Amino acid sequence: MPILDWMTRGEDVVAAARVPYRMLEAVPALDGGNADPANMLIQGDNLDALKALLPYYAGRVKCIYIDPPYNTRSAFEHYDDNLEHAQWLAMIYPRLVLLRELLAEDGSIWVSIDDNEGHYLKVVMDEVFGRGNFVNNIIWEKSDSPKMDSRLFSSRHDHIHCYGKRLDYLTIKRMAVANIPAHFNRTDESGRRYYTKPLRAMGSGDDTREARPTLYFPMLAPDGTEIFPMRPDGIEGRWRWSAERVERDHALIEWVKGRNGWSPYYRIFADAGSGRPPETIWAHAEVGTNRTSKAEVNALFSGEQPFTTPKPEALMQRILQIATNPGDLVLDSFLGSGTTAAVAHKMGRRWIGIEMGDHAETHCKPRLDKVIAGEQGGVSEAVSWQGGGGYRYYRLGPPAFDANGRIDPDIGFDALAAHVWFAETGQPAARAGDARSPVLGVHDGTAYALLYNGVLGDRRPAGGNVLTSPVLAHLREVLPCHTGSWVIYGEACRMSAAKLAAADVTFKQTPYDVKAR
DSSP: OOOOOOTTHHHHTTHHHHSOOEEEEEOGGGOEETOOTTOEEEESOHHHHHHHHHHHHTTOEEEEEEOOOOOOSSOOSSSOOOOOHHHHHHHHHHHHHHHHHHEEEEEEEEEEEOTTTHHHHHHHHHHHHOGGGEEEEEEEEOOSSOOTTOSSOOOOEEEEEEEESSTTTOOOOOBOOSSOOTTOOEEOTTSOEEEEEESBOOSSSOOBTTTOGGGOOOEEOTTSOEEOOBOTTSOBBOBSSOHHHHHHTGGGEEEEEETTEEEEEEEEEOOTTTOBOOOSEEOHHHHOOHHHHHHHHHHHTTTOOOOSSOOOHHHHHHHHHHHOOTTOEEEESSOTTSHHHHHHHHTTOEEEEEEOSTHIIIIIHHHHHHHHHTOOSTTTTTTTOOOOOEEEEEEEEEESBOTTSOBOTTOOHHHHHHHHHHHHHSSOOOOOSOTTSSEEEEETTEEEEEOOTTTTGGGOGGGGTEEOHHHHHHHHHHSTTOOSEEEEEESEEOSOHHHHHHTTEEEEETTTTOOOO
């Protein structure tokens, strides 16, 4: 597969692995509503924040939406959108790598972009997510009128690139049908509306017998004559359906007799109940424009315009309608004006929003507090929003490890345990049994334990961080049914290598054997 190259590519493709693992520090004074832990507002650089989320949320995010800087070569008030092309690629690549790790197997990622970097972004996302996991490029009509001062073209659209983590697992929900389109202009015996299409394949590039020989066979017309799929130019064509499907769905076939004889058509019914598949052009009348979103933000901030290019709530509602269900986890690591979190909250989704700078507190938080209070702007009426819920507010703390690999003394057991589990298994944090236990869980037949910060209480020799025979016996009591191997982290080990081998235990010393994944 072709890949994109730029000046610092070698450093940028491994940059995510070099990001230090930092702590998320709760700020209870800035929590909103009932401080629901299911929702998180994080202030800080999103690269560091995404790395900090991995031990807890790897593979758990159902839908990611991001609206990164477009690199339009114009200065934005709240972030620098005037990056050189290579710098922009250096910024986006490691973030996409971390976002892919957070995405669920059946999840999807949606990235808004314009023509300045949109086509380069497509190539980078092909590399990170796999070209086979590309779903579609959505065209959003961001403007409802032309810019009359444009020198060449007046641009009225942005792109939204959509990828799945695993396309074979991905489900995109159908959209509700309010009115049956006019081209369903026929009615069957039971009153169902439908239209017909020729059963002979037409204009597809492979509509010949040579291209699909198994789809060339005779069909019996009402008068008993055999009809073959012949093209008007005399070349042998093919049917759309196989012979087996013709037999199975013969009730859907209608025969029409014209000047050149009989031709089969098949019925396509309008099924308002099952909806219709979403299309790739989203009109401004359906999902709003930049003008819409500016009006929404103006109403929230009393006429102040804190962001130049917010996205309309209806646009985010469309994405969440077709990509998620209530209770699913939604992530936006370029939260901006807070639209993604606001709409996710109103639609009953869990959410994580990341935004750097003071406006995480001065703009995102006030908007979300108004949502919790029941504000009726945006999509509130459409989704019957009345208020409620809450979120927790976090800031980025110091790195978990210093330059010499020593663990920060302020790191608590739960945080280090989540990191160790993720580093060993690649899975988000999991605990077995008692949350106060040093046993972290079992993965692929191996049990993991961490002796740290005196977790063993009065059983603790040398502070509870040293592996001894009595400590090992206690660990086995926590998992009495586990007969496989163990990996145990601690400050020191008082058991001989022979005893460890006999017990099928691998000892790893903290902090030296604690790796940043």
